[in-house]
Amino acid sequence: MKTFKIASQNSKADKMRISDSWFGALLAVPALIVVIVFILYPLSYNLYVGFFQHSLSSPDKFVGLGNYTDLLGDRLFWLGLKKSFIYMLGSTAFVFTIGLIQAHVLSRLGGKRGSTAYRLGTVVVWSIPLIIAGLFWASMFNEEIGIINYILDIIGTGAIPWQSDPNWALFSVIIADAWRRIPFMAVLVLAGLEGIPNELYEAAYIDGADKWDTFRNISLPMNRFAIMKGTVLSAMFSFRAVSVVFAMTMGGPYKGTYVEALYLFRNVYSYLKFGTAAAIGVYILLFICMFAGPVLIYLVKEGAT
Incomplete structure (x- = not known):
């Protein structure tokens, strides 16, 4: 029983x-x-x-890997790839550095007067659409009436050809892209900082550590996962970015800002080469997976996602 x-x-x-x-x-x-x-x-x-050659006037034609192999011999494809990597590295460097500083400033402010307004301002910048951010910075960098050249004239350095020099144009779109993405990094790092116990900092100060020591030995190591996630996501977003470039320079001058995503955009809407555009999209995805994949796999293994 x-x-x-x-x-x-x-x-x-x-x-x-x-x-x-x-x-x-x-x-x-x-x-x-x-x-x-x-x-x-x-x-x-x-x-x-990506396996077809599309035309509005005739049936789709199967070309196999033709679109992919043709791109490997396309000068504009490699130019766009080069500009995208420069754009990504520049933007990510600014996002990493300034986002880290901003997160620590927000953390230090705590509940002090003005901290709420500062946090709100950070989130507001993050909420601005990229195309609007691009138009805003295009007016700021305008060579004739832009406020940046106006300030440079006042301090005596002279105006900079932001819109007519390829190198300065690329730098300007990097600044605009980073400005829009910095709040994302700051909020992500701030969330990690607020999870670190205050007792660790207090014990370090008792042992004679200064702010730089606590930052180097406590804040950075214990917040490394949040920093890595913010950095790799910012890099991914920047590599496939097109809105800011389109709004500010449309790839010019002299293709100085002709990033890969803009080349994809042109193939779709200007040339109606849908198969080529699809192949470019696959290449962009592959390149993103190459540099972001190992980091994301590491984060998953460490249980940081």
Whole structure:
């Protein structure tokens, strides 16, 4: 009789576990649908389009890897790739440095007077659409009426050809892109800083450490995952960015800001080369996976996501 009761209880427990498993799977269905509809399907369709030569006047022609191999011999493709890497490295460097400083300033302010307004201002900048940010900075960097050249004239350095010199134009779009992305980095790092116990800082100060020592030995090591996530995400966003460049320079002057994403944009909307554009999109994804993939895998292994 006792054996029968134990067997019955085990059977009920097994049924409950099966029921819980089905319930958990059911809860995951909406997320799975979102992944399929918004990620897997567009990605699969993009891969499919990349194997065809599309024309509005004739049926689609299957070209296999033709679009991909043609791009490898395309000067504009390599130019765009070069500009994208410079753009990404420059923007990410600014985002990393200033975002880190801003996060520590916000952390030090705590509940002091003005801290709420400062935090609000940070979030407001983050909420501005990239195309609007580009238009704003285009007016700031205007060679004739822009406030930046006006200030440079006042301090005696002279005006800078932001819109007519390729190198200065690239620098200006990097500044604009970084300005828009710095708040993201600051908020991410700030969240990590606020998770560090104050007792660690207090103990360090008692032992004679200064602010630089606590930053180097406590803040950075204990917040490294947040910093890594913010840096790699900023790099990914910058590498595929097009809105700021389109709003400020449209790739000029002399293709000085002709990033890869803008070349993709041109192939779609100016040249109607959908197969070529799809192939460019795949290359962009591959390059992002090459530099971001190892970092993201490391973060997942360390349980930092």
